[in-house]
Structure formats: C-alpha cells, structure tokens
Amino acid sequence: MKKFVVLCTIVGLLLAACSRGPYTATNKFYKKQAKSYSKILATYPLNDSGTTFVGTVNFTMRAPNFVIIHHTAQGSCEQTLKTFTTPVSKVSSHYVICKSGEVYQMLNDMLRAHHAGVSRWGTTTDINSCSIGIEIDNNGREPFTEAQINSLLQLLDRLKKKYNIPTTNFLGHADVAPGRKVDPNRYFPWQKLAEHGFGYWYDTTNVEVKEGFDALMALRTIGYNIANPRSAIQSYKIHFNPQDTTTVLTETDAKIITSLLERYK
Ligand SMILES: [Zn+2]
The missing domain is CATH 3.40.80.10 (Peptidoglycan recognition protein-like)
Known part of the structure; x- marks a missing residue:
C-alpha cells in the first residue's frame, strides 16, 4: 500500500511538471523581474537625486x-x-x-x-x-x-x-x-x-571612385569601428561583398563603398 502511494505521488508530480510546460518557471521569473522594474518606474516622488521633484506631463x-x-x-x-x-x-x-x-x-x-x-x-x-x-x-x-x-x-x-x-x-x-x-x-x-x-544596398552603375579615395576612412564614416582595420574590412565584406573572404580592399570594394557612403552618411 505504502509503495502504491509513493508511486502515485511520483506519477502525480511528473504529470504536474509536464502540464506546467518547460518554461513555466522562467515565465514566472520574467513576470517578477518586469514587476520590479515597473515599481522603479512608478516611484513617486523621485528621491534618489537630492533635488526637488516636480513631475512633468510630457514624457514617454x-x-x-x-x-x-x-x-x-x-x-x-x-x-x-x-x-x-x-x-x-x-x-x-x-x-x-x-x-x-x-x-x-x-x-x-x-x-x-x-x-x-x-x-x-x-x-x-x-x-x-x-x-x-x-x-x-x-x-x-x-x-x-x-x-x-x-x-x-x-x-x-x-x-x-x-x-x-x-x-x-x-x-x-x-x-x-x-x-x-x-x-x-x-x-x-x-x-x-x-x-x-x-x-541600404549599393549600386555601382556609373560610380566613379574619386582620386585618393580612402575606403577605410569611408567605412568609418559609414559607422564601422576601424580600430582594427582588418576586422572592420572583414565585417564589411560579410555584409556587402560576401563572396570575397579576404580582408583586402579592392577596386570593386572602393566602388561599393563609394556608393554606400552616399546612402549611409
Ligand atoms: Zn550575434
């Protein structure tokens, strides 16, 4: 009888675990965390800056x-x-x-x-x-x-x-x-x-690369972090010239980057 009760308890727990789904615990955690942030947002009056609080009516x-x-x-x-x-x-x-x-x-x-x-x-x-x-x-x-x-x-x-x-x-x-x-x-x-x-994507039709064009500096103007030039070139190639797996800027790249510069800057 005792064994039967233990067995029933185990089966019951397993069934309960299954019916709750695999993310019940993390969903509960999410809700609790979100609630704690909403409490911070609703704090009134604000008292953490040592200033006088006057609530504005204009915010999102x-x-x-x-x-x-x-x-x-x-x-x-x-x-x-x-x-x-x-x-x-x-x-x-x-x-x-x-x-x-x-x-x-x-x-x-x-x-x-x-x-x-x-x-x-x-x-x-x-x-x-x-x-x-x-x-x-x-x-x-x-x-x-x-x-x-x-x-x-x-x-x-x-x-x-x-x-x-x-x-x-x-x-x-x-x-x-x-x-x-x-x-x-x-x-x-x-x-x-x-x-x-x-x-944006590029269009190299009729693109003329200016004399002395610095493609790496242009990548910086577009937004790339060029602290490590080879890494910046690799990232640019993955996005805009994926067939080229080198980290060397070619004439083709100069054309692509000239075109991109117009769009991104
Ligand atoms: Zn990632």
Missing part, C-alpha cells in the same frame, strides 16, 4: 532605435530558447526566429536584452541599450530558410513603423562588433532586406 518610454540581426550558431531553436532561459548563459535576445518561420518573443521591446555585448556603430557604444536583438536559428554555415526571411521581414516592418527606426540602423552583429562576431553569416540576404527598406 525610451524606444529602441537600432535592430541587430544575429545567427544563433546553435543546433536548434529549442537549444537557443534553453540557452536564453538559463541564467548562467547571461545572454538573450528579444526575438528568435526558427527554421519553420515561427517567431518567439522573449522580452518586451522596451527592455534591454543581452545580445550585442561590446559593440560600436559610429559614436554609439552601448548598443544593447538602444536596440532590438533578433536571433535567427542557423548553425552559422548554412543558408537561412525562406520562411525565416519572410517572418523576419514582417517583424522588421512592424518594428520600423512602431519605433520609427532609421533605414541605416538595421545592422548585423558583425557590423557592430568587428573581429569579435561574424553573424549573420555570408548567406544572409542583406540586399533583399535593403529592397524592403531595412538597411
């Missing part, structure tokens, strides 16, 4: 101004969801797009995800604080699925309209972290994105 939430695209470099969407719900990984992104085109949202757009790490674009340094991170399920060596790109385009369209994100500010992780990151990989269809208004 700070909204994201960049979108950073990544590939997960993991084996499956499930694996990525697990990584982003495990505290020790310390990483996350706002959205994860699976090979099927299914999109997971992991936190509010207004909150700061940990996806870009040490990064820079132009004079903007804390990219995590002003961007939306989108991770696309991809092992890093394969093309992206049509379903993924379709879902991505729909998501970008919504984000661009909702937050009025400039066309120039749709970038890859490699763009903002040269030498440290190479995602999204060289199969990523940046030209197609540009055709839909997310980032």
Whole structure:
C-alpha cells in the first residue's frame, strides 16, 4: 500500500511538471523581474537625486532605435530558447526566429536584452541599450530558410513603423562588433532586406571612385569601428561583398563603398 502511494505521488508530480510546460518557471521569473522594474518606474516622488521633484506631463518610454540581426550558431531553436532561459548563459535576445518561420518573443521591446555585448556603430557604444536583438536559428554555415526571411521581414516592418527606426540602423552583429562576431553569416540576404527598406544596398552603375579615395576612412564614416582595420574590412565584406573572404580592399570594394557612403552618411 505504502509503495502504491509513493508511486502515485511520483506519477502525480511528473504529470504536474509536464502540464506546467518547460518554461513555466522562467515565465514566472520574467513576470517578477518586469514587476520590479515597473515599481522603479512608478516611484513617486523621485528621491534618489537630492533635488526637488516636480513631475512633468510630457514624457514617454525610451524606444529602441537600432535592430541587430544575429545567427544563433546553435543546433536548434529549442537549444537557443534553453540557452536564453538559463541564467548562467547571461545572454538573450528579444526575438528568435526558427527554421519553420515561427517567431518567439522573449522580452518586451522596451527592455534591454543581452545580445550585442561590446559593440560600436559610429559614436554609439552601448548598443544593447538602444536596440532590438533578433536571433535567427542557423548553425552559422548554412543558408537561412525562406520562411525565416519572410517572418523576419514582417517583424522588421512592424518594428520600423512602431519605433520609427532609421533605414541605416538595421545592422548585423558583425557590423557592430568587428573581429569579435561574424553573424549573420555570408548567406544572409542583406540586399533583399535593403529592397524592403531595412538597411541600404549599393549600386555601382556609373560610380566613379574619386582620386585618393580612402575606403577605410569611408567605412568609418559609414559607422564601422576601424580600430582594427582588418576586422572592420572583414565585417564589411560579410555584409556587402560576401563572396570575397579576404580582408583586402579592392577596386570593386572602393566602388561599393563609394556608393554606400552616399546612402549611409
Ligand atoms: Zn550575434
């Protein structure tokens, strides 16, 4: 009888665990964390600056101004969801797009995800604080699925309209972290994105490269961190000239960069 009771208890616990789903605990954590931030936002009067408080009537939430695209470099969407719900990984992104085109949202757009790490674009340094991170399920060596790109385009369209994100500010992780990151990989269809208004593409028809044109300095004007020139060139090539795996700027690159400069500066 005792054994039967123990068995029933174990089965009961297992059933309860199964019915709660794998993310019940992390969803609960998210809710608690979000609630603690909302308490900070609602604090009245503000008393942490030693000043006199007079509440203004004109304010809104700070909204994201960049979108950073990544590939997960993991084996499956499930694996990525697990990584982003495990505290020790310390990483996350706002959205994860699976090979099927299914999109997971992991936190509010207004909150700061940990996806870009040490990064820079132009004079903007804390990219995590002003961007939306989108991770696309991809092992890093394969093309992206049509379903993924379709879902991505729909998501970008919504984000661009909702937050009025400039066309120039749709970038890859490699763009903002040269030498440290190479995602999204060289199969990523940046030209197609540009055709839909997310980032720019070049047109070298009738482009004349000016005498003494400094392509590396032009990359800096566009936004690349050129502290390490070879790394900056690698990041630029991954995005705009993916067939070329060298880190040398050629005549073709000078034409591409001249064209890009017009659009990005
Ligand atoms: Zn990344």
